[in-house]
Amino acid sequence: MAAKRLKNPLSSLQSSLCLQCRISPSPIIRQSRSLATEAAPSGPTTADDYVASHINPGVAAAETATSPAPAQPRSRTEGPLTPRDVAQHPPNPFLRQADVTLYSFPEYAPLRSISYPASHLLLPLRRDLLHRAVVYEGDRTRQGTASTLTRFEVHGSNRKIRPQKGSGKARLGDKKNPMLRGGGAAFGPKPRIFATDLPHKIYDLAWRTALSYRYRRGELVVLDGSAEIQRSGPGSDRWVREMLGWNNWGKADGGSLIVTHVERPNLWWAMGRTDAEIEKEMRPHGRCLSVDEVDVKDLLELNRVIVERGALERIFKEHTADLDTKVRILPGVLSQSPTP
Known part of the structure; x- marks a missing residue:
């Protein structure tokens, strides 16, 4: 059964490779070749050995020579560590x-x-603990002393400015109305405590x-x-x-x-x-x-x-x-x- 499974990807690889145009296999064939290589890491029946010995040794050698090297892990000496790097390398739990x-x-x-x-x-x-601590300190430093006067706290008469009807204008109460200049503030800030x-x-x-x-x-x-x-x-x-x-x-x-x-x-x-x-x-x-x-x-x-x-x-x-x-x-x- 193993020989039959290995035969199909090799036959598709041989049929898809053009010897005259020297076209490299498609990405799908590359995946099948890697799977076949992982299935049989050693021995003369692997996909790489088959390509090198039967199809065209020159193409296989050129492809191997021009293939990019695998990405190397980032060295610690390249620059200062970031919080993400520190999180990926937790301290030794056995140190006392x-x-x-x-x-x-x-x-x-x-x-x-x-x-x-x-x-x-x-x-x-623990970024969550540091964030909560910084927010906690920032909230405790806020003064919260902003204060505005409402229409009931502004000094002035409560007399109605104009009659309710007959003027052809909108209804209007006293001069402390928030819509008028010098009137009180609607929904303005009041002293509060921001501390959490x-x-x-x-x-x-x-x-x-x-x-x-x-x-x-x-x-x-x-x-x-x-x-x-x-x-x-x-x-x-x-x-x-x-x-x-x-x-x-x-x-x-x-x-x-x-x-x-x-x-x-x-x-x-x-x-x-x-x-x-x-x-x-x-x-x-x-x-x-x-x-x-x-x-x-x-x-x-x-x-x-x-x-x-x-x-x-x-x-x-x-x-x-x-x-x-x-x-x-x-x-x-x-x-x-x-x-x-």
């Missing part, structure tokens, strides 16, 4: 710790290595997911000491720009976010936190925020996150509610348990 190298600032020299639990820096990418709810365990998980995403891409730099600089006053902003560019943290590399444990006066001034003009110049190079000001959205905006070790550990301390597995026993529960 994440090794983090501590660097000096501003030399960017490695000093030593420490480890954090896998539940802090080795979480898989999000379980704090999901929000804490989104924090550690954002940090894990940065860690797996190699875009999380942890500083062993403080991020304060020694320079102060005019000229320090230019020095910081040169330092960021030298360490591949600046404008050419997408900018960086510097997260500090507390306020650093010299760094604050150099990054333009106290001067609008300097902040406008430093904005393409990076931003500087304290751990009390940073949000999940800030961790995802720029190309790199530079964080002090104290600030990182404080984030881990404040956003681990979903890891709390303590068993709380109510008073009197043990005394009421049945005895054997």
